[in-house]
Amino acid sequence: MITMEHVTKRYTEGGAASVDDLSLVVPEGTTTALIGPSGCGKTTTMRMINRLIDPTEGKIIVNGEDVTRVDPVKLRRHIGYVIQQVGLFPHMTIAQNIAAVPKLLGWTEAKIRSRTAELLDLVGLDPDEMLRRYPRQLSGGQRQRIGVARALAADPPVLLMDEPFGAIDPIARTRLQDEFRQILQRVRKTVVLVTHDLDEAIRLGDRIAIMKNGKIVQYDTPDAVLSNPADAFVENFVGIDRAIKRLSLFTVKDVMDSLAPREDSAKVTSGSNLRDALALMVAANSDVLAVVDDGGSVKGQLTRDAIFSV
Structure with missing residues (x-):
């Protein structure tokens, strides 16, 4: 579903690479968590998939198409995107926020209403209670759920998530992670998740890509990463308590x-x-x-x- 072939990103000509000759395959219907220290290139890698950032070199294939040859606006309408601060439009109601992309795609009002109600039910919110509210009237957890609903509105095959639960308190974050995992079991999307939280990567990822200096150091299942770290950097990154973390699998x-x-x-x-x-x-x-x-x-x-x- 997503293939990155020898992708490099430099922000200045001849400058250091933020992402350096990176190759990655994300199988259809799976979740891959990108994780690593600050500045390792994980967010840059994800943003190149929907061309919020263009690669300097290499090729990125999504749904069989080279993203650099697709209109970026049209590309993003078929890729869901969830960020840490949610990014809801403050002047629009919840119904209008969820309907934003379906309207751009020319959906009928009846289809939009039906999809909106379906999505609110999917993320555990009452349509009668939520549709007329504005983002400022919701809790942080509710806004995050609406952000997920909006990203899923047009039923995109690919979902990108950039620190989606980072701004939420630990108790609510764990609950939302578990609920999101249940949602993915029902809707089956190809997901790329950027996180700094190893527990979140373990909980949500089918595979984990640990990055350092713009390169992938290890890309494997959570069990394999915790059981057999590729090198001293990965071993130190996953921590001395990795055997305890592994029990959560x-x-x-x-x-x-x-x-x-x-x-x-x-x-x-x-x-x-x-x-x-x-x-x-x-x-x-x-x-x-x-x-x-x-x-x-x-x-x-x-x-x-x-x-x-x-």
């Missing part, structure tokens, strides 16, 4: 057994990740947790040894 139901736990065991839901389960074990000073379903019925147990076996 697995759920309790992946390693639980069907044996009955002790009656006084602390409880964990089967859909929880193993990192959270281990935290519960430590808090309960126990080597065993009772595994329950969403209704609270006991389904088995989770042991410390099972967690450490992954």
